[in-house]
Amino acid sequence: xxxxxYIVRTIAKKEMIEFVRDWRTLLAIILIPLLLFPVxxxxxxxxxxxxxAELDVQMVDxxxxxxxxxxxxxxxxxxxxxxxxxxxxxxxxxxSDVEPDVERLRNNSVDAILRLKNNTNGTWNFAIxxxxxxxxxxxxxxRIRVAISSWEKSLVNQTLLSHNLDPNATLDPVKLLGDxxxxxxxxxxxxxxxxxxxxxxxxxxxxxxxxxxxPSIDMTAGERERGTLEALLSLPCKRMxxxxxxxxxxxxxxGVSVILQIFGLFFAIVFLASxxxxxxxxxxxxxxxxxxxxxxxxAIMIVAFELALAIRSRSVKEAGTILGPLMLVIIFPxxxxxxxxxxxxEIWWFGVPLVNILLALRELLLNRVIFSHVLVWFISSSFYSxxxxxxxxxxxxxxxxxxxxx
Numbered sequence: 001x002x003x004x005x006y007i008v009r010t011i012a013k014k015e016m017i018e019f020v021r022d023w024r025t026l027l028a029i030i031l032i033p034l035l036l037f038p039v040x041x042x043x044x045x046x047x048x049x050x051x052x053a054e055l056d057v058q059m060v061d062x063x064x065x066x067x068x069x070x071x072x073x074x075x076x077x078x079x080x081x082x083x084x085x086x087x088x089x090x091x092x093x094x095x096s097d098v099e100p101d102v103e104r105l106r107n108n109s110v111d112a113i114l115r116l117k118n119n120t121n122g123t124w125n126f127a128i129x130x131x132x133x134x135x136x137x138x139x140x141x142x143r144i145r146v147a148i149s150s151w152e153k154s155l156v157n158q159t160l161l162s163h164n165l166d167p168n169a170t171l172d173p174v175k176l177l178g179d180x181x182x183x184x185x186x187x188x189x190x191x192x193x194x195x196x197x198x199x200x201x202x203x204x205x206x207x208x209x210x211x212x213x214x215p216s217i218d219m220t221a222g223e224r225e226r227g228t229l230e231a232l233l234s235l236p237c238k239r240m241x242x243x244x245x246x247x248x249x250x251x252x253x254x255g256v257s258v259i260l261q262i263f264g265l266f267f268a269i270v271f272l273a274s275x276x277x278x279x280x281x282x283x284x285x286x287x288x289x290x291x292x293x294x295x296x297x298x299a300i301m302i303v304a305f306e307l308a309l310a311i312r313s314r315s316v317k318e319a320g321t322i323l324g325p326l327m328l329v330i331i332f333p334x335x336x337x338x339x340x341x342x343x344x345x346e347i348w349w350f351g352v353p354l355v356n357i358l359l360a361l362r363e364l365l366l367n368r369v370i371f372s373h374v375l376v377w378f379i380s381s382s383f384y385s386x387x388x389x390x391x392x393x394x395x396x397x398x399x400x401x402x403x404x405x406x
Contacts, residue, residue, distance in 0.1 A: 007237045011245020015219050016252060028214075029253060033207060033261035041268035056080075060111040060140035063101075065089065067118040071154060076114075076147035081140070088115060096127035105131045112140035189282025190367065192269075196281055197365035200265070201358045202334040204258065204295060209330050211257035212303045213323050215250045220310040221319035243307070243396040247389075250303045258295065287364040290374060294364070297381040298357045301388045302330075308392035334358055342366070350376040353384050 020026055059080055064073075066088040077083040089100040095115060104110050113129040126148060130141040157167040184191070223232065232242060269281070283291075306323055313319035337358040340349065350356045356377040363373060 004238070004241050007241040008245045008248060011232075011242055012248040012252065015215075015246055015249035019215050019218055019249070019253065025214075029211070029257050030260060033211070033257045034264045036203075036207075036261055037265040037268045038271070041265075042271060055135065055139050058136065058139060060136055060143065061109075062140055062144060063110050063113045064116060065113060066116045067124075068116060069118075069124075069151070072116075072147060072151045075150050076144065081143055088117070090115075095125060096129070098129045101129055105129060105137065108134065108136070111136045112144055114144050187282055193281040193283060193365050193367060197362040198338055200365060201337065201361040202331075204261070204361065205298065205330055205334050205354075205358060206327065207261055208254055208258050208295065208299050209302050209306075209327060212250050212254040212299070212306050213326075215253045216303065216306040216310045217313075217316055217319040217323065219246045219249065220307060221313040221316045224313075225315055239396050240393060243393055247303055247307060247392070250307065251299060254299055254303060258299070281365070281367075283365065283367050284369075287367050287369050290369065291361060291364045294357050294360045294377070294381070297378075297385055298354075301381070301385040304385070304388035304392040308388070308395045311392075311395050330354065337362065342368070347372055347376055351380040353380075356380055 020029070057080060059082060061082045061084070062076065063084050063086055064076075065086045068085060073083065090097050095117070098105065101110075101113050105113070108131075111130070111134070115127040115129070117125040119125065128141050128144050131137040156171070160167045160170055186194075306326070309322050309326070310319045313322055333354045337355055340359065342359070342363060345359070349359055350373050360373070360377045363370065
């Protein structure tokens with residue numbers, strides 16, 4: 001037993017040292033997972049906010065065709081909207097036809113066009129022409145819609161007041177009284193947990209599987225190409241010890257990557273909470289420990305399965321071709337799980353491969369620890385992990401493994 005454990009540790013150490021020799025590998029294992037969530041949660045919103053602020057002060061050119069209204073002009077033609085006026089180029093039957101103005105919209109001569117027609121009964125017709133693939137055009141169109149909405153509200157209020165009617169009582173007779181945030185029985189932490197449960201299982205499952213792909217390929221098909229696998233198989237040790245050493249090395253590499261990713265997530269949440277952007281998710285220690293255990297079972301199964309598929313490959317290219325589509329097998333269930341209603345969910349869902357772990361992570365992020373659900377996903381995931389390990393051992397113990405190296 002001691003000899004076997006020593007061999008497993010030695011093989012794992014050897015594999016890890018060989019794998020992390022390249023600085024680009026260390027970059028992929030350490031830096032990328034560590035920065036993933038801070039970039040998504042902190043940097044990306046800052047960039048988007050900066051872009052939105054730039055658009056708010058962006059000067060846009062708007063052409064008003066047809067009739068005009070003084071109040072609308074004041075609302076629309078501000079310091080950041082340059083207005084010009086033209087006659088209507090079309091009749092009422094083709095009011096929204098862009099064809100007469102398509103060239104100047106496409107070549108950005110104007111950002112948007114507002115067509116207005118004053119009807120004899122006091123009503124108005126309008127059409128907005130824009131280029132949906134242009135940010136400036138969409139921004140101009142949005143500003144026109146805001147001005148039209150304010151103008152319409154003003155016209156309605158004037159009409160009601162002229163008939164001695166209160167606009168508020170007439171248009172909004174039923175009002176919500178109070179703050180909707182105060183009427184929610186869920187705490188702020190539980191609400192944050194709900195948001196996290198919609199994408200954390202997806203990201204963690206994909207990254208766990210992805211981080212194990214390259215070392216699995218390198219330690220099997222890669223060694224086969226380099227001619228070192230045959231030398232390893234000729235060592236005076238059991239093939240099972242050799243497999244366990246490789247599995248341990250891949251599991252450690254994938255585990256470090258996932259732990260760093262979780263640390264990056266924790267940093268992002270703490271940073272946003274300290275900035276009063278979000279609250280701290282309400283997850284008890286019991287739920288956090290079960291989450292770590294669930295991710296561990298998932299990693300055991302995925303690493304063993306990837307090693308088994310990689311060892312069947314004769315080259316790194318072939319292994320990559322086989323393991324590449326494996327991501328789809330994980331992505332589809334991860335997306336599907338987001339559509340499942342956790343309230344009153346049938347217990348058999350927690351016995352479905354992959355889906356059970358993803359559902360478990362969703363429940364635990366909501367701080368729901370349901371014993372029957374935990375029992376089912378624990379037993380089923382343990383069984384699937386053992387099956388994956390058995391399959392990997394079977395592939396490693398194939399009699400034709402050495403022959404296939406030649």
